[in-house]
Amino acid sequence: MINKLxxxxxxxxxxxxxxxxxxxSLNDTILNSATSGVRMVLDLLPIIVxxxxxxxxxxxxxxxxxxxxxxxxxxxxxxxSLKKESKALGYITSNIVANAMGLGSAATPFGLxxxxxxxxxNEKKDEASDAMITFLVLNxxxxxxxxxxxxxxxxxxxxxxxxxxxxTAILATLCSSIAGLTLDYFRRRKxx
Amino acid sequence: xxxxxxxIIPLFVLFVIFYGFxxxxxxxxxxxxxxxxxxxxxxxxxxxxLAMVFAIxxxxxxxxxxxxxxxxxxxxxxxxxxxxxLPMAFVRPISGTASLAIMNDIFANFGPDSxxxxxASTIQGCTDTTIYVLALYFxxxxxxxxxxxxxxxxxxxxxxxxxxFLIVRLIFG
Numbered sequence: 001m002i003n004k005l006x007x008x009x010x011x012x013x014x015x016x017x018x019x020x021x022x023x024x025s026l027n028d029t030i031l032n033s034a035t036s037g038v039r040m041v042l043d044l045l046p047i048i049v050x051x052x053x054x055x056x057x058x059x060x061x062x063x064x065x066x067x068x069x070x071x072x073x074x075x076x077x078x079x080x081s082l083k084k085e086s087k088a089l090g091y092i093t094s095n096i097v098a099n100a101m102g103l104g105s106a107a108t109p110f111g112l113x114x115x116x117x118x119x120x121x122n123e124k125k126d127e128a129s130d131a132m133i134t135f136l137v138l139n140x141x142x143x144x145x146x147x148x149x150x151x152x153x154x155x156x157x158x159x160x161x162x163x164x165x166x167x168t169a170i171l172a173t174l175c176s177s178i179a180g181l182t183l184d185y186f187r188r189r190k191x192x
Numbered sequence: 193x194x195x196x197x198x199x200i201i202p203l204f205v206l207f208v209i210f211y212g213f214x215x216x217x218x219x220x221x222x223x224x225x226x227x228x229x230x231x232x233x234x235x236x237x238x239x240x241x242l243a244m245v246f247a248i249x250x251x252x253x254x255x256x257x258x259x260x261x262x263x264x265x266x267x268x269x270x271x272x273x274x275x276x277x278l279p280m281a282f283v284r285p286i287s288g289t290a291s292l293a294i295m296n297d298i299f300a301n302f303g304p305d306s307x308x309x310x311x312a313s314t315i316q317g318c319t320d321t322t323i324y325v326l327a328l329y330f331x332x333x334x335x336x337x338x339x340x341x342x343x344x345x346x347x348x349x350x351x352x353x354x355x356x357f358l359i360v361r362l363i364f365g
Contacts, residue, residue, distance in 0.1 A: 005342070012254070013250035026250070026253060036245055036249065041234065056225055057219050057222045060217045112233055115329050119333050128335050132341070140322040140326070140349070147317030150295075168356065172356040180351070183344050184340075
């Protein structure tokens with residue numbers, strides 16, 4: 001899938017620019033995109049390294065498993081294929097909480113760790129497991145309670161009430177999460 | 193709400209360190225060990241990020257999306273849908289910075305308290321960069337068979353966008 005998507009972006013992008021667009025800017029884009037990629041990684045690097053360190057402490061002290069246990073009743077319904085004692089559950093919870101509080105960049109390291117843990121239980125290493133897909137659907141449907149960036153930007157443009165969109169965002173998130181999880185549930189069942 | 197979200201990281205760090213201390217974990221060594229693992233993670237996701245940024249920038253730079261939107265503008269005007277929101281809705285799954293830039297434009301042109309402004313804020317808040325996240329998470333594990341992950345994620349985004357429109361209309365009129 002990613003294969004096709006990646007090829008599609010590049011082939012369609014270049015062909016369309018060659019036919020109708022500005023070839024000089026395409027040159028710049030190709031040469032500069034690697035630099036923006038590196039910048040993105042450099043932005044992520046300190047956060048991931050720092051949080052991996054802190055979360056390792058949470059893991060060794062058993063805190064992560066405890067957090068996982070707290071939400072296990074709910075999560076085990078969403079992730080029936082994961083083992084009961086799976087460390088992934090703790091990381092999934094941390095990821096959801098960080099995302100919900102609008103701390104997107106802090107959520108990424110937890111998400112990556114959750115994926116690593118799920119990969120350990122995955123039988124086909126080159127194929128996404130059921131649990132991974134459920135996690136990604138939950139993650140990308142954006143369980144945001146406080147969209148911090150949006151509120152900051154609204155403040156910058158002198159909104160009368162920058163926080164007013166919290167309610168609409170929560171309601172819309174609920175709709176998209178429920179829709180995503182429902183579709184995920186049926187597609188998972190269909191396979192069996 | 194904002195104060196709570198600012199408190200959460202310091203409190204979380206405090207709690208983790210305190211709990212580790214209390215459970216007699218050698219916190220410093222454990223931190224270094226974890227940080228080293230983090231470094232390896234970054235090393236693994238680096239190519240995936242670079243590859244995706246490369247493809248996405250070429251695609252966005254071609255302005256194919258804008259051209260397509262111009263074609264459907266008359267139709268949308270008939271349906272009284274705010275045309276300004278479309279580029280954002282389409283760019284949102286592939287690039288967080290690009291969709292933020294579009295939202296910035298919307299705020300500058302229409303104000304954050306306009307219908308489009310509120311709609312853009314809601315969409316930005318309730319969806320995520322699905323394609324980018326998928327490429328990052330699966331790329332870091334070298335998983336290339338993603339099965340139904342992408343279509344399900346995009347379906348959730350689509351429902352989120354439609355719901356945003358209806359909800360903003362309902363609440364703010």
